[in-house]
Amino acid sequence: MKKLILLLLCVSTIATAQTTNKSTSGSLIQGEEAGYSLENSPNTNWVLNSVKALEALDTTAYKSFYATDVKFHDNQEQKNIAQNIAFLMTLKSNGIAVKFERVAPIWEYVHKTKKMNSTDYYVISYQHAVLTKGDKIVKVIINAVDLIKDGKIKEEWLVYDTAGILSLFK
Numbered sequence: 001m002k003k004l005i006l007l008l009l010c011v012s013t014i015a016t017a018q019t020t021n022k023s024t025s026g027s028l029i030q031g032e033e034a035g036y037s038l039e040n041s042p043n044t045n046w047v048l049n050s051v052k053a054l055e056a057l058d059t060t061a062y063k064s065f066y067a068t069d070v071k072f073h074d075n076q077e078q079k080n081i082a083q084n085i086a087f088l089m090t091l092k093s094n095g096i097a098v099k100f101e102r103v104a105p106i107w108e109y110v111h112k113t114k115k116m117n118s119t120d121y122y123v124i125s126y127q128h129a130v131l132t133k134g135d136k137i138v139k140v141i142i143n144a145v146d147l148i149k150d151g152k153i154k155e156e157w158l159v160y161d162t163a164g165i166l167s168l169f170k
Helices: 002-020 042-055 059-063 081-093 163-167
Strands: 035-038 066-074 077-079 097-111 120-133 136-149 152-159
Touching: 042 059, 042 097, 042 120, 042 136, 042 152, 059 081, 066 081, 077 081, 136 163
Parallel strands: 066 152
Antiparallel strands: 035 097, 066 077, 097 120, 120 136, 136 152
């Protein structure tokens, strides 16, 4: 009987130690407190509206979605808003039209760690663009990540294949 009680006590002690031992290393808050995703939010709608302005090649409206000091990481090449607008104007002056078949999937990731003073809001999207010039059609999928701060896009990372777009300039 003593052996059985001792065995149960050992098993109980081990089980308790395993369930209450939480790691305190690292800066992430445990569980859902580190972040969560939203399928639809004001920030996802903000990005969708910026895509509509881009599609219309309306540079004034397009600029209104971005912070004045926004950083673009366009296929790992860093640009500012003036350089990004110049590219849109180059498309327009070369008779290249931009349409988006869809922007999906799109979601917002809300991120917070213990060491952060504020929360970061990222909108991640896959933008299915169709660029046309005359009878030439190029389809491009753009993977976009937008960091939104104070109601504006503060930083944007874009990854896409440029080969088809460049062929429209020939």
